[in-house]
Amino acid sequence: NKYVYDFAEGNKDLKDLLGGKGANLAEMTNLGLPVPPGFTITTEACKAYLATGREPDGLAEQIEAHLESLERGMGRKLGDPDDPLLVSVRSGAKFSMPGMMETVLNVGLNDRSVVGLSRQAGGGTDSAASGGADRFAWDSYRRLIQMFGKTVCEVPGEEFEHAIDEAKRAKGTHNDLDLDADDLRGLVDAYKKIFAKHTGREFPQEPREQLDLAIRAVFESWNAERAVVYRRQERIPADLGTAVNVVAMVFGNLGPDSGTGVAFTRDPASGAQGIYGDYLANAQGEDVVAGIRNTVPLQELERIDKTSYDELLGYMARLEEHYKDLCDIEFTIERGKLWMLQTRVGKRTAAAAFVIAGQLVDEGLIDLDEALHRVNGAQLAQLMFPRFQLDHDFEPVARGIGASPGAAVGKVVFSSGRAVELAAEGEPVILVRRETNPDDLNGMIAAKGILTSRGGKTSHAAVVARGMGKTCVSGADELDVNVPAKKFTVGGHTVGEGDIVSIDGTTGKVYLGEVPVMPSEVVQYFEGTLDPEQTDHPLVRAVHRIMSHADAMRRLRVRTNADTGADAARARRFGAEGIGLCRTEHMFLGDRRELVERLILAATDAEREDSLAALLPLQRADFIEIFRAMDGLPVTVRLIDPPLHEFLPPLEQLAVDVAVAQERGEDVAKEEALLAAVRRMHEENPMLGLRGVRLGLVIPGLFAMQVRAIAEAAVEVVRTGGSACPEIMVPLVGAVQELETVRAEAEKIIAEVVGDSGVEVLIGTMIEVPRAALTAGQIAEAAQFFSFGTNDLTQMAWGFSRDDVEGAFFWRYLELGIFGISPFESIDREGVGRLVRIAAEEGRAARPGLKLGVCGEHGGDPDSVHFFHEVGLDYVSCSPFRVPVARLEAGRATV
Ligand code: ADP
Ligand code: MG
Ligand code: MG
Structure with a gap:
């Protein structure tokens, strides 16, 4: 059984076997793009491992063989004390899945190779740069222990974060870059202690053991609880398994002429053509998205390193042409040399999906049938919700999870009962809770929107709100909700009952005060008030074009x-x-109710x-x-x-009214007849009754x-x-x-x-x-x-x-x-x-x-x-x- 594929052996259609990441790395390699060499361990190997609890026969040998050829190609050996090859171990299933193991970078570093790495980085440069080389090597090592500890050995990530915060505090800085080689050496010691405390063993020094443990952890993460639940919900088959990519490391943290970034071939928010992305100099891996330092817009790279920039733009055009779709890209520049680390057909907003599909038809890359594939009804539905008009200066005070879309504005209430009362007076209300439970149902029905500080997309609030088609933001955890005191605080503001807030169930953003709401352009188009031939609104034109094709098909x-x-x-x-x-039942309500009552009571x-x-x-x-x-x-x-009794007054209320009237000695013959009828028609299970x-x-x-x-x-x-x-x-x-x-x-x-x-x-x-x-x-x-x-x-x-x-x-x-x-x-x-x-x-x-x-x-x-x-x-x-x-x-x- 062939369990390991060199990047040169795969292609983008082998996602089942190589996972999305592996298949696309292979595709880029074969297109001649500069991908660091590496290999992919197949989903078959993962499945075999999960079935038997051990690596299948032959896997170890095949990894060894591919590692050797990688080492030959790079002219370095994994973890070699003098001149180490380092690799990343990256998971990559057919579908990307939250809860799965992420990536371990810098595998192959240990107490000895860290010195070799420093020499490697400083080799042939002047002494100032070699000081930087030391720093770089220790920074890479501390990252390995941190990632390895967290994702392979389940050491709580906060402990590492605490330690680095502590080191920065001691240094009086907020910036990682201010930590010098000595600080980082100290941090490595601290990290090793944390590692030993939580795992009961020393941080593994043997490079091949690091590699094998990381690979095994990726296999096992397929069955991590969050991944299992996610698959069940999304009906992703449980037996696909994940692939593992082993990739030679390239370094974006080697100094100011290095860096790492992400790029999109079009704007994933609006679909507009142009150059979109972020770049961060002297950084590695996830630093770009982690927000620890400020990234610069990708355009700036032209100024920083024009050669790499032009090269990147060329590859972006190639990839888009090749995939015939918006691609997103991860890249790293190591001392002026560009490396492509990942690409895939990129996620996009609903609006961008339509705009891009329309553009690609215009560009002759896809036909209209394909354009129909590329959009969906859920996206269209999103585009039909009213939107907040945010052109004024409205800043969100918090951001939760967009649990049920829409734009809702109303007075804050903290209890279901109060929501019902105020709504009955015609007031729009937003029900604010820490989390909701079945007792809140009436309040949720009465409210325009629901805002909670806890819970995700499948919390009670989220599920019920979606079922009711009601706007909901859940899990806005910056909100400190105090229900008994009828207030919440957020970012220094205190919001009490009756104050107005605006919540956006699409983006999850929460605003204080009333944000104006406007109908979406797409609805205006469907209403016929916006002519797609006249407007230069790209979204409306794209929607029109695709809808016309859907109707024709x-x-x-x-x-x-x-x-x-x-x-x-x-x-x-x-x-x-x-x-x-x-439905004809509403035709029996309002002032016709009396006629219906007479019908039901007719003697x-x-x-x-x-x-x-x-x-x-x-x-x-x-x-x-x-x-x-x-x-x-x-x-x-x-x-x-x-059932007809739905058109009669409720039993309890009527019984009380009759009793009160009798007490007062009033003539209640008519009411008594009504009461008798209501009693007669009462059903335990009306939905299964006389209807x-x-x-x-x-x-x-x-x-x-x-x-x-x-x-x-x-x-x-x-x-x-x-x-x-x-x-x-x-x-x-x-x-x-x-x-x-x-x-x-x-x-x-x-x-x-x-x-x-x-x-x-x-x-x-x-x-x-x-x-x-x-x-x-x-x-x-x-x-x-x-x-x-x-x-x-x-x-x-x-x-x-x-x-x-x-x-x-x-x-x-x-x-x-x-x-x-x-x-x-x-x-x-x-x-x-x-x-x-x-x-x-x-x-x-x-x-x-x-x-x-x-x-x-x-x-x-x-x-x-x-x-x-x-x-x-x-x-x-x-x-x-x-x-x-x-x-x-x-x-x-x-x-
Ligand atoms: P994810 O699926 O979360 O994006 P990745 O496997 O892509 O995880 O890796 C996380 C980060 O590490 C990315 O920024 C990626 O570009 C970077 N990375 C992965 N492998 C390497 C490598 N061999 N050299 C340099 N950076 C790498
Ligand atoms: Mg990635
Ligand atoms: Mg029915």
């Missing part, structure tokens, strides 16, 4: 969930091709018919408005779904009234020159007999109303009870279309109460990696998805051409859209704001 239609004419009209501007779900048929007759024209008017807004496009109307089609079968005339209102509205629209295509949807069907009964009655009414007006009304059903999915073949005999109600289907398939579980325990499920994302957010392909697949196949088998759609929240979720495309649905339906996301993803699903 996609097979899935995209409808919207809308209950009012206004929502329908907006969704149509966003590209909706009909309504997939028009006689006549009373009931009276109230239904009063509701009929109101419903008809609602439908006319919606049909007009969607003129010519299909509108799926769902007959009433929730949906069951209501239609139990309350005579209710569905009939709705069907009549729909048919009459359609006829009216057609009569006045419009076009209406109603589809009546029966909710919560579990057995074909239910649907047959409702349908027989409905067809009679429709025939009577429609006459020869030319209006055609379809009758179909929601598939949201698992039994309906499993008997879809039978149900399709009676249904002209299916619409998957994946919210209820998920709720009933998992047995999760949608209204309770997200706040109660999903955080734990996410933490344990039981699922990577709530099944209410993204369809559970294996379980709920399987029900969808069965129903689609069996439904179509029974009724060829059966129209299939989905109307749950999943209709606007990127991954779910791809799934619905795969199983052959005709359309997805989602909230108006999600329509562009669904259009984009439906297009992406085809390329």
Whole structure:
């Protein structure tokens, strides 16, 4: 088995075997770029090690052979006391993964080779520089002990940091560079003591032992707890393993003519072309990003070292041309000689993703299909959130984790109860907590945004906020939150209840005071108020271009969930091709509640018919408005779904009111009747109770009234020159007999109303009870279309109460990696998805051409859209704001 590859033997397509870093180092080597020589130990070796707990046969020999050839090539031996070769040991899996072991630099240094290194660095230079050489050698050694200790032997990193801070304090400086060779020699001693204290052994002096221990630590870091959890959540297979790269060291810390930096071939924030990056002279490795000294913009390198600068720019152009995408690069300059240490297709912001994809099409590097690959719906959704207008001088006071995007401004409150009170008065509030728990749920619902000082992206606050689509910044740990005192302090400011803050759930930034909010340009474009042909806004033009291609490619239609004419009209501007779900329950609220109450309490048929007759024209008017807004496009109307007692006052409140009134000797006959009805209708499990089609079968005339209102509205629209295509949807069907009964009655009414007006009304059903999915073949005999109600289907398939579980325990499920994302957010392909697949196949088998759609929240979720495309649905339906996301993803699903 070949376990070790020289850089010259690999290429960028071998990521499975060599990991991302190794594959790209090989690619650069073969392109002729100056990569320090080295080799990659494969993921296969890692897997074999993890399976058996020891290095596989032959690995040691192969490492030896490659090390020897590396030594020959460099003319130096690893850790040689007189003239040492040093190497870095770098992890690199197929996907980069937080929690995995990082990198150990300067492997091969010990008490003796540190002297050789100094001589090497000073060789052939004057005495001043050789003083620098001493310093350099001891600095490299202390770095080795620090990195080796921390990442290979799990010595707490703070101990080393303390020691170096101590050394700087003794020297009266804040700058590492002020520590001279003697200081660093002392620091090495201190580090060795720390190492020995925590590991119970001396720092290993044998170079090959250092190398082997580091390699083994990289292998083992594949199973570090954080890495395991991360993989479970992201559904990265657990058996990929990581590769290990062993690379000859080059030194950016050899003096002012050396340095290290990072570069991007385009701006990863905006996508603009240009030169972006940072450079730090006389530094090694992570110093650039660690922020210990101030970096200079990459452009400055032109002044510092023009030869290296020009060379670097040339390589950047080569790499971008070669990878046909934005690349990010790590490089080091050793005494005027440029070395390339890493490249990869770079991460970028949502806006940059679109802009760059558009530019690359313009430059002829990629085609539009490829451009569609390079962007996604989550990015588009991000670009649609309102933004803070930060052109004035607003400085964030803290930065946490952007846990749920959006821009929220409001008065600070510290308790759920206060949030509810103030919100009820119409005040926008931001709920501030150390962390949230299920008791905060009402406050979270009432708040515009949530701000916590603890917890990450999977904390309770973050998970629940995302589920609710609410702006949330979590883990802003600079905030000192004191809930009992109703205040928090940050950077010398004290913020109390009622003070205004602004939080940005995309960037995680927190501002004091009110930052103005503006709609995003992308939304203005979708609204039609920003013409992509007229604007020179690069993002809008790119979005327009890519959306047009998505629309041209996609097979899935995209409808919207809308209950009012206004929502329908907006969704149509966003590209909706009909309504997939028009809920009718809100049509029973407000001042119509009284009519509904009378309907529910009706003692006689006549009373009931009276109230239904009063509701009929109101419903008809609602439908006319919606049909007009969607003129010519299909509108799926769902007959009433929730249990009727939701339209009555709550039991406890009513009982108290009646008791109080009785006490006062008032006449409470009416209230008592109401109370009796509420008691009668009370259900322990309303979600599994008298709702949906069951209501239609139990309350005579209710569905009939709705069907009549729909048919009459359609006829009216057609009569006045419009076009209406109603589809009546029966909710919560579990057995074909239910649907047959409702349908027989409905067809009679429709025939009577429609006459020869030319209006055609379809009758179909929601598939949201698992039994309906499993008997879809039978149900399709009676249904002209299916619409998957994946919210209820998920709720009933998992047995999760949608209204309770997200706040109660999903955080734990996410933490344990039981699922990577709530099944209410993204369809559970294996379980709920399987029900969808069965129903689609069996439904179509029974009724060829059966129209299939989905109307749950999943209709606007990127991954779910791809799934619905795969199983052959005709359309997805989602909230108006999600329509562009669904259009984009439906297009992406085809390329
Ligand atoms: P990460 O995956 O965290 O970027 P790297 O393996 O790239 O880790 O290494 C961390 C830092 O060390 C980077 O700045 C890298 O450029 C630097 N580095 C790695 N190997 C060498 C080397 N052989 N010579 C000089 N610097 C190196
Ligand atoms: Mg790196
Ligand atoms: Mg439902």
